Amino acid sequence: MKEKEYRSLILKDLEKQVMDSISISLHDLAVEIVHTGFRCSGCGRCCKFSTGDNSVLLTYFDIDNLKKSGNINAIEPTVAEEDMFLADTEGNVHTFGWRLKRKTNGECVFLGEGGCTIYPFRPLLCRTYPFYIAEGKLEISECKGEGGILPLYHARRLANEVLQRYIIELRDTIMTYRHFKEGPLFLASQPASDYKLILHDSRGKLILDDK
Numbered sequence: 001m002k003e004k005e006y007r008s009l010i011l012k013d014l015e016k017q018v019m020d021s022i023s024i025s026l027h028d029l030a031v032e033i034v035h036t037g038f039r040c041s042g043c044g045r046c047c048k049f050s051t052g053d054n055s056v057l058l059t060y061f062d063i064d065n066l067k068k069s070g071n072i073n074a075i076e077p078t079v080a081e082e083d084m085f086l087a088d089t090e091g092n093v094h095t096f097g098w099r100l101k102r103k104t105n106g107e108c109v110f111l112g113e114g115g116c117t118i119y120p121f122r123p124l125l126c127r128t129y130p131f132y133i134a135e136g137k138l139e140i141s142e143c144k145g146e147g148g149i150l151p152l153y154h155a156r157r158l159a160n161e162v163l164q165r166y167i168i169e170l171r172d173t174i175m176t177y178r179h180f181k182e183g184p185l186f187l188a189s190q191p192a193s194d195y196k197l198i199l200h201d202s203r204g205k206l207i208l209d210d211k
């Protein structure tokens with residue numbers, strides 16, 4: 001299958017998921033959350049490197065919130081930390097989207113002694129953790145709080161945010177695909193020494209100077 005056809009199929013599937021999200025019932029979602037159960041134990045593991053990958057990926061909704069709170073400098077491109085890079089035939093490295101910076105010990109840059117220091121402005125991923133929706137279904141990440149008793153009013157608020165996050169992430173991904181015009185990319189173990197870092201997101205393409 002040609003690259004263009006492949007991307008068009010992915011786009012169609014993402015657009016269908018957005019359309020299908022209209023039929024997700026907030027009430028059913030809240031009931032499912034109550035049945036799964038969740039009570040934050042305040043362990044902060046989700047903000048620390050102890051969970052393995054604690055990357056907080058950001059939507060443009062989150063980035064705008066971070067701007068409002070004066071914390072826009074806390075974001076960075078989601079460059080792969082492993083030893084593989086997405087490269088093009090000219091040796092440039094491509095990456096997709098933004099995440100929160102982390103301290104040298106791996107903790108989120110906003111984790112303080114008393115917990116999250118930007119609590120009212122925290123990203124959707126943090127607001128909804130450990131819940132998320134994938135392909136229309138509620139999923140839960142590993143969390144010590146799973147199974148805890150959760151009042152229905154709290155579950156309703158959570159359901160609302162989980163659904164909002166799902167739709168915003170889908171829309172961000174759709175816009176990223178629409179803007180993305182590059183040729184096929186492939187995995188490379190080493191970027192060229194003078195490579196450009198090219199970031200793609202829902203607002204277009206950005207060539208970054210500092211690698």
Ligand code: SF4
Nearest residue numbers: 047108110111116126
């Ligand atoms: S923004 Fe706040 S809640 Fe989210 S990972 Fe960082 S410290 Fe934790």
